[in-house]
Amino acid sequence: MLKMIIADDEYLVRDSLMNIIPWNNYGIEVIAGAVNGQETYDMCMSLKPDILLTDIRMPIMDGLEVAMKLKEEGSPAKVLLISGIQDFSYAKTALDVDAEGYILKPIKLDELEATIHKIVNRIKLERNTQTKIHELREQLRENSSFAREKFLRNLIKGIFKDEEEIINKVSYFDLPFKSGNLYIVATCQIDRTNTDTWDSSEENKQLLSFAISNIITEMLDNYKAGISFCSDENTFIIIFNQMSQNINKCPEICEEIISCVNKSLETSLSIGIGRYVNKLAQLNLSYKDSMSALQFKFYTGQNSILDIDDINCITDVEQVGGIPESLDTHSVENELSNYIKLGNKELALQILDDVFDNILGFNNVAISYVQSLCVELIFIISGSSSQLDDNITDLAGSRTETINRIYSMSTIYELKEYLQNLIIKVTEHFSSKYIQKNTNIINKVKDIIQRHYPEDINVSRIAGEVYMSPNYIGLIFKQETGKSITEYITQTRMEAAKELLKNSSSKILEIAELVGYDNPQYFSTIFKKYYGVHPNQFRTMHSG
Incomplete structure (x- = not known):
């Protein structure tokens, strides 16, 4: 049973919440009720509940402050906030303290029960994930359904053209597909992994891939929304069925998948969503759309959900785009070179900020142009040091290594962060080296x-x-x-x-x-x- 504390300074509200809902049906035991914020905090620290249902406005310490202190203490309790006032600042603070929900009084029981149901599922999923990571070590040694996944990979790549042949294979592999139904393909890609949690060993790569696949599968099963499979260790394909579209759940399911992967595995994930198709032989078209949508992650950053319907392009992303006419590359080159040679970190970084602000302010700049511009900036940085008879290879690596890193980065924000760090290293190097010489x-x-x-x-x-x-x-x-x-x-x-x-x-x-x-x-x-x-x-x- 999950343990819950209910906190509200109004006796009638607190008593109603404790007794009107059949908590046992959700696998929850209400272990205490609190009348003020301090008592709530003390109870949470001593009784360690799984869920805290608390009013915001309470004596001594309000519910938001309780949630903030619990977060600072590392309490795993899921906090659900109740408020009698619809205040944007409350809602914003609720997001800051990672509250699971924000419900207005008078409380609607169906809304409360739906939120509690989500929280319970989230707790179960998070607990199951860690257990299953250990179990997956054993499963890695067992034979999986290679033939089934090979068929699915070939299906979304468009290798099979004949609808009748596809239906026969679907039947053989016992897949829940029917010709004529509506389907959508979504592609999930790992953005970045917390290196403190997941090192680069091959075993950890495989475990992470299996853990993400497991989360996606469980989420789809919860909603009976479709199936998923691994395209490679960093890419996961979802085929949403007609039921998921009838209840318009695709974006919501994608959001829950990303949230769960973020929290449980400390890994960021982005998802591209393709268009509707009504033939299994057309799934590859929806897949191509999802991959095209994903490329816009370059501008939207990590943990993005990108629907092809929201993007005015379903072909090669790099065919869309231009060059910001207001960007004076000659001026940028001269100023950046001068500031680097002077060791002026602040002004060099300001030049970089201006360049990226210019790019982000211009719609649909071609990704290849941004990458080429970053390479040009690397040459400026490197050339500035050469003019001073200095070698910064130890700081920045060789030009080849640096260029390869530029083209391997998946978002414009990663590129900017990389160049910022490089400029900081180089300018601090020149500043410390030449300060006495300049004097x-x-x-x-x-x-x-x-x-x-x-x-x-x-x-x-x-x-x-x-x-x-x-x-x-x-x-x-x-x-x-x-x-x-x-x-x-x-x-x-x-x-x-x-x-x-x-x-x-x-x-x-x-x-x-x-x-x-x-x-x-x-x-x-x-x-x-x-x-x-x-x-x-x-x-x-x-x-x-």
């Missing part, structure tokens, strides 16, 4: 300016003296000092002019030449712009 270079530039400001000094001449390109020396100087080299030259000249005006009797013409200006009028213009007054006025203001 020495900046000091050398300042010294050159201090010694040569009376002369015709400029960025190109300074760059030549420190053996760097004008662009790069300008970038690191600006990053370190907040000023351009030209601004710093002007600052140095103006400070020298100020001292000469205060401490010498030299004419303005002479002072202009002494600080590097051939044209005294231009010198006066710059001085006034810098200090707000003409040189003669400045001298008068500071004369003894």
